Amino acid sequence: MIVAGRSGGEGVRLVLEAEEAMLLSELADQVDSVLLLGEADDPALGRLLPNAYPDDATSSREFSRYTRDSLVDGKRQAAQRVRDATAVDDGGDAVVQIELDQSEAWGWLTFLTDLRLILAERVGIIEEGDDAASETRDDYLRAAYEWAGFVQGSMLEVLDPTDS
């Protein structure tokens, strides 16, 4: 995976190995599914749609009623765009190149955040530096979590260089 600036100006250019693109496409599809299904007992949803009024059940319900649909739509749209941009056809392309302007890049940043929130919930990342989980499935999810963080961090270095 290569994350670089765009020659034409603001934004970011991504070059993914076909395998990375397929993985990201699959993960994006799963994020979309979590939001689509919207299962009330799914703790990952609580991370994506937090309680705005933890001490006030009535206000909490009201807030959720007025904001939930558009939040879910926005998050699903971001996930679907990533899924579609990383969809690899059977032609066997070696790499997938993606150019994102500033606003498209935000869609990716927020998608990567949602993805990491879901993965963190699945592998039980509750405290920082907590490395307790060690099952095989968790190893896979944890690797995806770390990788998504690496991609997001690399994008931020390009979009928001700190040494300027």
Added chain:
Amino acid sequence: MTSTLEQLDTDRTTRVASEEPWRTIVWDDPVNLMTYVSYVFRSYFGYPREEAERLMLKVHTEGRAVVATGNREAMERHVEAMHGYGLQATVSRGEP
């Protein structure tokens, strides 16, 4: 004269109390990258880099930070936006 002034003062006190600002609070979570949180604060609220970093570090070290104050409606808009970015944010009434 004196009583009029007192009346005005009382009015002002009452008005200020009833306009007590609401707050947008962002909470620490172990998932979000510090660089991301800081970038969100700058891009969404328009804070200068230094202020955005200060608030981000406050969230990180103290567990939470007040990132905006104002009327309730505006705070709810901010919190909705923060949720859109994937940050854990809540609305609360300011201390009296």
